[in-house]
Amino acid sequence: AQSVAQPEDQVNVAEGNPLTVKCTYSVSGNPYLFWYVQYPNRGLQFLLKYITGDNLVKGSYGFEAEFNKSQTSFHLKKPSALVSDSALYFCAVRPSYSSASKIIFGSGTRLSIRP
């Protein structure tokens, strides 16, 4: 079965420190990978995506993610966390052959940045 795993329910980081939010996936074929962020009572905002090419992709608000095919991972990173980064983060994958462009979402990781 195709799936996305976010192994950490919550990640706590001090402001100014680097952050990593982990994501692994299990799909056949070449996946399209995404990260979204959700603030309370808001819809999901698209952060970045990997389709093909350079394994390191950069996105909004200083976030980046690295695609690692051998480890089937797509971890989200930021060199220096801000308190305003505190939110719920979702990793998602779309198999390249997905019908109707359906996306599989992880369960989410709550990121908490302390001042």
Next chain:
Amino acid sequence: SQTIHQWPATLVQPVGSPLSLECTVEGTSNPNLYWYRQAAGRGLQLLFYSVGIGQISSEVPQNLSASRPQDRQFILSSKKLLLSDSGFYLCAWTNLAGQYNEQFFGPGTRLTVL
């Protein structure tokens, strides 16, 4: 640019009452449209998707239905709400013709069934 609207933003309904949530997209044609439900601020469950007018696919059996009467309009309905229908409902779109691979989400509707 493209925008997606959902209304109402919040809704409190009694058990057994009907439901109609609306989603509209602007600035794109023939989008794929999706309805998700998010419970307790966590994972998303895909409820319905549509690749064209009148074309609806259901992902899970439930008390809800969806319709797409116009190209950029997607409606989520119920004849009789259950307590378990409470949640945060999100509409999303994508458009492969526009070479988008990601989905773009609306602001959501918070539904509380009492």
